[in-house]
Amino acid sequence: MPRDRLDTLLEPIRADIHNVETILRKIIDQMEEPVESMLKTSLRGGKRLRPAVVILCGRLFEIPKTKMHRLAAAVEVLHSATLIHDDLVDNATLRRGRKTIHTVWPVGAAVLAGDYLLAQSVSLVAQLDNPGVLKILADTLYTMSAGEIDYHYSQRDRKRREVYFESINAKTASLFASAMEMVGVLAHVEASKATDLRNFGHEFGIAYQIVDDVLDVVSEKKSLGKPVGSDLAQGIITLPVICYLERRENERVLNKILSGKGNPKDIQAAIRLIRESGAIDDALDEAMAHARKSKAALSRLPAGKPRRALYDLIDYVVERKH
């Protein structure tokens, strides 16, 4: 059986990832019903990309392993918590091939389940005994919720591109950037290195999310774990759509969908149009540009095996097929 490329990449830090899994497992083991039924798959699934980046960055410096594992787990738990609330806000029905919590349970249960994981994430950060890390956690939560509110409910008139990049910063890049900054705080790095770490994480997150949004248009359902084109179906305008509209603004089917009048057939037609237009390459070019910026920031951080692994991880993120 061919090993998954990400697995191979993360082989050198398998023991660390295992430690993070143990922390997550303990959180699941503490759960009582009905919390466990609601949340066990939230903490079980996923690529563990955020813990992996935290661990590799932690290895660039001399961070005690216990702290690194706790931080990696805290970031993953915070990510899972915000996914639950975001899926509710976006009205997403599937996540990693499973029904989202708010579609199986009452909406209120999903709200409280997200709060429960937020509490667990704050608790893990509290165990780090480091107020600097906590301040970054609070800022991240603030940036994420304020950004999502702005994205979904603001009446301001802005360009589509601007809205898109602000939104993927709020929902994805800010957490990667903050996680890296937290590593910097734990490693007591100087200010310029903290900026490099933050920029590396931010650009990594932007590249990652653009590719995620491209995969929503070009993948097959099976590898995606949710229907193809589900962003468009939910009225979420991602970079491939924006690139398409920049090539052909007055496209009838796209306009129908964007005005909220599209049906599933229109979505499929729009996906075909986008795939055939060159917009996918435009979007991937953007992802590559951000990957290069991420590498540029990384090049100013300490050299060695962990840094080489991070370069590979950046390549993986933009080249991955699921």
Next chain:
Amino acid sequence: MPRDRLDTLLEPIRADIHNVETILRKIIDQMEEPVESMLKTSLRGGKRLRPAVVILCGRLFEIPKTKMHRLAAAVEVLHSATLIHDDLVDNATLRRGRKTIHTVWPVGAAVLAGDYLLAQSVSLVAQLDNPGVLKILADTLYTMSAGEIDYHYSQRDRKRREVYFESINAKTASLFASAMEMVGVLAHVEASKATDLRNFGHEFGIAYQIVDDVLDVVSEKKSLGKPVGSDLAQGIITLPVICYLERRENERVLNKILSGKGNPKDIQAAIRLIRESGAIDDALDEAMAHARKSKAALSRLPAGKPRRALYDLIDYVVERKH
């Protein structure tokens, strides 16, 4: 114009409350639209009872004022955040005489608005630079969300009284208890004093919530800021109802309401029955018992003006009419 009794009681700490208001005002001033429209009334309303108790307890010890004000503000903001999510979970339509956020905005907006305030609360605690306080904050958030999930979605077979007391612990008393424990951490008190502080806050919170639940049955709409009997209308079984059922288990109208088949007329009839049954006195007796326990814990804390004010505050809480 007769001064409100609470105002008179809090006169000696008016300057401190003003400082807390300034912190809350700064949080509002930082908000951009549409966050401001969603949240400004959340942080503006309320009796500021939690900040008052924090300040008075802080004065029992020698806590620096800046820290005390920040903690008081953090507790109030956390309270406001959980109210937004709880109102959504309970499907409450009014809060302090105003429409709840999730009835004016989409549900997702209320979820994110609550997260936004949670972030602000964590941020204020982060500024205290005290990991001990943070651990208590994380535990509180955990207790509140786990308790609310258990109350609303558990299938376990339990006695009504047990369910009720667990639920008011989760939604009210745990925050009072934790706030007092945080004061203890900031004051570096010994373990036994920390327990006294926690018990004082817990019993205070239980007494407060029982009276709140009694007022929902005996008040007039104007002073309540929401319809009378709104708990029953939302299917929430509070202590007056439990006391009534302990006197007369097989009451037709109550059973109809509890089985979810009651209409507004039934609610009004049930309220009359409860008011006339002696159940209100039963419930208030319970509140008094918890008030006494709160005073007993308080009697083991340092004597002086702040402690006398806290005794008065306990009396106010059980004797108040709104």
